[in-house]
Amino acid sequence: PELAEKITKQTGCHAQYVDIPIEAQRKAMLERGMPEWQANAVxxxxxxxxxxxxxxxxxxxxxxxxxPPITMDQFLAEFAGEFRQPEAPAPAEAAPQADAAIA
Structure with a gap:
């Protein structure tokens, strides 16, 4: 919970800690095809x-x-922009051009 609060404060992006019950995690991993041994290891x-x-x-x-290593607060301050989602490209940038040369 404390880290989520720090991320929210430093980046302006809402972060929330969610405590997912172990059995729900196990079930989700197994349902998605993870081998049982690997789910148990995780x-x-x-x-x-x-x-x-x-x-x-x-x-x-x-x-x-x-x-000395930097603190979590220093890391979040320095890399706050990495937590924000990039803006969607303009339509012309998003679609490949039919006549564009391939290098």
């Missing part, structure tokens, strides 16, 4: 993060980057 990974075990912080990223 849900196991989700359970790991929901439990808080994935929240640990160390200095590995800083070592790899040779600088």
């Amino acid at each position: 849900l196991d990974l989700q359970a790991y993060y929901v439990s808080g075990k994935g929240a640990g912080v160390d200095n590995l990223l800083a070592k790899l980057l040779d600088r």
Whole structure:
């Protein structure tokens, strides 16, 4: 929920956290053809993060980057435009031209 609020505030695009029950997720994945083992693996990974075990912080990223990583707030401020949907192209830009040369 906190991340959705930050995304909304920084980008102006409404973001909402939706807690989908595990069985509904499993059912949706299986109905779309995902193998059962893979659906179980996805849900196991989700359970790991929901439990808080994935929240640990160390200095590995800083070592790899040779600088401190940016915060989520900094990331959202810098890339806010990426969260917005692009405008639809004008009709002339959207349709390919019949006489356009193909390179």
